Amino acid sequence: MAADPYLQENGTFKNRLGITDAAELQARETAISTVRLAQMQQLEQPVGRFDLDHLRGIHRRAFGDVYEWAGKTRGEWTTIQGERFMPPAGLMKGGTRFADGPMVEPFLRDTFRQLERDNQLRGLSRPEFAGKAAELMGDMNAAHPFREGNGRTQREFMRELGVEAGHQLNFSVVSQARMIHVSIESARGDNEGLRRMLLEISDRQAVRALQQAEQALEKRGQDWNGLYVATANKGQIYSGEVAWKGRELSAVQDGNRVIVAPTRELGRGVQEGQSVQFTASGRAQWMDLER
The missing domain is CATH 1.10.3290.10 (Fido-like domain)
Incomplete structure (x- = not known):
């Protein structure tokens, strides 16, 4: 197999900075x-x-x-470092x-x-x-x-x-x-x-909800960027564990997926760590995104 012309021998991209790691x-x-x-x-x-x-x-x-x-x-x-080439046709990631x-x-x-x-x-x-x-x-x-x-x-x-x-x-x-x-x-x-x-x-309200989720999850030591974080979709059924609970917003986590929803959607008296199931009603503006 021909060497990749973009890469150094150790697999690092050839670069202007002279970095080999x-x-x-x-x-x-x-x-x-x-x-x-x-x-x-x-x-x-x-x-x-x-x-x-x-x-x-x-x-x-x-x-x-x-x-x-x-x-x-x-x-x-x-051309990279004086070598002119046509890039390899295929690319897979x-x-x-x-x-x-x-x-x-x-x-x-x-x-x-x-x-x-x-x-x-x-x-x-x-x-x-x-x-x-x-x-x-x-x-x-x-x-x-x-x-x-x-x-x-x-x-x-x-x-x-x-x-x-x-x-x-x-x-x-x-x-x-x-x-x-x-x-x-x-x-x-x-x-x-x-x-x-x-x-x-x-949607500004959905953006604010996701920003609050990011802050709350990171405060609890979770890698927000490594999780699939989204707002609840009207009419969809969700289940999982309450990852965090706030006065207005909460999040339900099922494995790598975290769904942000109004706290009232989860039911009265719900607590962090509790298992819940709910249907997103769309009563929050950002939960009715088809408008």
Whole structure:
């Protein structure tokens, strides 16, 4: 098997920083890209026109300090440390296979032409926007155009698109476990988890509920980012153990899944650690997200 041209012999990505340890590189890359993405979020205008060049530009700005190939898709000639190559066609992560390199750019150009025909999702109600945005995000994820950094690039693209369309998306309340879960579902052809997530993070009350859940879980020593945390979905039956109870909001945990709901939904006298089952009634505004 040919060596991966992106990697050093020990499996660490080749990088501008001269780092040879994978854990150290990941920490530095995360810190640098977080700053660059925050700078983009301070801009009054998007960094592009919601096309492939826009997506490339976000990736280049976020990761260009770390990787020589930032902004280059897996479907175009790339140079790293003087070596020019066409990236390997295939890419698989965690059992999910993404589009082959030569198909990345044609597929995304078709995707962004459809976005242009849809007027960049302007003028849509929030549920309509969430449905269309889920399809778009699912397509970008299926393409996985860059060797690394796809999720962060896609989320910034979607955030900017939401601003332009009048629907603010707050990805800071999406746990890593949830993002991975809905992305895998989407790669298998099911965008419902993405749609539901986008509905939640474009609703201010749902965002506040998720923020409170994050704080409460971390206060109790739980790794919020490692849990699938969501608000209750109207009409759905939930069961589990009360992870935390507040005056207005509580959370029910079943394994890796944590569902946030109004405390009154759980029944009178419920206590932390108690097993409960309830049907989400939708009496809270953020539990009726189809409006």
